[in-house]
Amino acid sequence: MGEGNNFLGDKISEATALRIIETIDDAVITIDRGGIIKLFNESARHIFGYDASEVIGRSVNILIPEPYRSAHDGYIERYMASREPHVIGIGARDLEGVRKDGSRFPMDLAVSEFTMAGESLFVGVVRDITRRKHTEAQLLQAQKLEAVGQLTGGLAHDFNNLLTVVIGNLQLMGRRAGNDAWMKQRIDAAQHAARRGAELTRQLLALSRSQPLSEQVVDVNQLVGDMHSLLERTLGETIEVGIQFAPSLHATKIDPALLENAVLNLALNARDAMPDGGRLTIETGNAVLDEAYAARNADVAPGRYVMLAISDTGTGIPAEIIGRIFEPFFTTKEVGKGSGLGLSMTYGFVKQSGGHMQVYSEPDFGTTFRLYFPVSAEMTAEARHAVTEQPRPHGDETILVVEDDAEVREVTVAMIEALGYQVLTAGDGPAALAVIREHPEIDLLFTDFVMPKGMTGKQLAAEAKTHLPSMRVLYTSGYTRNSMTRKGGLEDHEILLSKPYDDDTLATKLREALE
Ligand SMILES: Nc1ncnc2c1ncn2[C@@H]1O[C@H](COP(=O)(O)OP(=O)(O)OP(=O)(O)O)[C@@H](O)[C@H]1O
Ligand SMILES: [Mg+2]
Incomplete structure (x- = not known):
């Protein structure tokens, strides 16, 4: 013990030292030169699932899964020979531990050495970093999507300007064409293509979270309710559509047309996942995402949200690909069947609206997508519908x-x-x-x-x-x-x-x- 540590008296009693070790939040494990465990504290029991009595006297190898185990075997030997700290795994890269039940977890390990009665002993301090790894992975994914989005957004923006020129000029030409049928046909075809181009840039802007939003106070129950028959028609007879609305759902301020798109995208994905039919369930609810939830989910602001969940009883999403489904152009569908833009657009829209999106899937049972939108301060949920067809308004101002x-x-x-x-x-x-x-x-x-x-x-x-x-x-x-x-x-x-x-x-x- 250093000079500064003598506040407990000249000597810390053995009992006190043990109590300190037992209270530490990290696993503290002491081994000898042969790798035999000498001390195993309370947190180690907690993290690895073994009682001290089960592991003391055994090799530390039981706590280390392959391939780390084989690497570890040589560590101590090499360390004793070279005295270079990194060989015993200090500041080691990705390291994993294995629990008594066989499950593995990512861990941080710091090792130090001390000598007692002429014998070298090593202290390993182990921290379970599952939670941190998870958050890091989420953050990385969010950053990746954002980077792709920015790139696409810039492109789409320039395209919009070009298309404005094309569409406008075609419209002016159309007016001059008068009754020339051939001209009209050409112009119509060109206009049709330009509008498809505009539709595509709209999708790209959506996934880049930079589409112009026309936000209104929206009653999600009403909006989804209005889509019920459309969904039934779109999904076909083999798919049953069930709706469970929360009463007194809060209002949220979002772009209603884009929410309709999102619901449709998710419903179409659900349909594709249920080729033999099944059930689509749409649920709404008031939700509070608290500090704890925000801490676990990298890009969530704690607060009150309107939740919209869309579930299917389809194939589910294999664990290997679930991390990629929000990426633009990621699709498992045949060429021509899917562009891989549906979810990335939906994700972009939700993020741009200040919301949060989550997926839960159980292979062979089905999938649930949950969308969260921030509760609007304006509680009067009156979705005003836009005006319809009228002669083109004009003026002389x-x-x-x-x-x-x-x-x-x-x-x-x-x-x-x-x-x-x-x-x-x-x-x-x-x-x-x-x-x-x-x-x-x-x-x-x-x-x-x-x-x-x-x-x-x-x-x-x-x-x-x-x-x-x-x-x-x-x-x-x-x-x-x-x-x-x-x-x-x-x-x-x-x-x-x-x-x-x-x-x-x-x-x-x-x-x-x-x-
Ligand atoms: N409900 C679901 N059940 C099973 N797999 C799904 C579900 N929703 C999405 N997926 C998987 O995620 C992938 C990406 O979905 P996304 O909607 O982004 O693209 P897509 O449906 O393939 O094409 P697009 O929507 O552009 O027509 C799908 O190809 C599919 O593998
Ligand atoms: Mg899709």
Whole structure:
């Protein structure tokens, strides 16, 4: 014992020393040169499942599974010869221990040596790191998905701009084509392909958690209830659909269309897992994910959640692949049957909504996916449904279009002019402010959210309003990149038009913003 440790008196009695060893949270095991166990404390009993009396006098090998056991045999010998600490496994890489019942667990091992009555003894301190390994693996998985997401998100964003140009120009051509049937057919085909492209970028944005969200206060019971007959039709007669709704379910603020997509994706996966039929159960509930749960699950914020569970009685998911199912393009389905995007999109949407997603599967019995969405502060769950078909709204007000991409700007201007409006343009925030100073007649500022020259659409709007307080604002963006949602992004009353857009949506949003 060092000088500083004599607070218990000049000598710690043997009894005291033993009590200290017995209270330590880590397993403390002492062995001699031959690897024979001399001391085995209470925590060691707890971790390995043996009583001290069962192991004292036996080789430490019984606590070490292969292949570590063979490696360990040579450790002590080599250590005595070389005196280099690493050979006895100090700071060892991945090490595993084996319990009395044969189960294995990852452990941290620190070894030190001391001499007593001329004999070398080794003290091993063992810590069970199962929990830590589990959290690390989860974190790694989450980071991997995020990295793939970022890459895809960037690509999809640029594609959205290109598609906006393509769709817009085709629409303008379509109007000039008049009654030319051949032209109309070509244009329709091109438009169809462009829209499919837009659909694909939407999926990619979803998995990259950067799709524009149109969040509303949603009653999940009602939304899922409305899908009941759709699900029955989609899943076919051999699959029974059961629904168990929790009464007085809290409201949550999410994008209802994306939740419908998520439910559909999970239901389709369930159908594919039940080729001979079975049962799909959808359950809702109010859930509290507490600190303990958050500690076990790397990316969960403790709090109150609305839980939506979707279970099937299908094949289940083999343990070897369950860690990969959320990866984009991971699929076990035949070419043409699955793209492997369903779960990654769903996961991306849930994460982007501030939620949490979990899977539990039992091969041959079935699978349960649980989605958790944060409870909304607004408790009135009235899902408002969007307006339907109407003649395309138009007007004659003056609109300032601010967009840094020249091609997008050009087609947007053409589309807006076609609706009857007066249009002014600018390529960035500072240029837009110059136009605003010259033109007090501007009724609406239609601006891209993310722009160069150090001024976002939001900053531009704030600055512009000091000149023209009554001017309205409509934002557009290809993605959210978090900037648009939680962190200082758009507020509820602010209107966003997602790219790529067609002229119907543009016309509607312009009127919505102007009125
Ligand atoms: N309910 C389930 N039961 C069994 N396996 C499932 C279930 N859900 C997902 N899986 C497995 O996870 C994989 C990935 O699912 P995901 O929805 O991401 O892609 P996919 O269904 O293969 O293709 P896509 O959804 O793009 O059409 C599936 O191929 C399947 O192996
Ligand atoms: Mg799928």
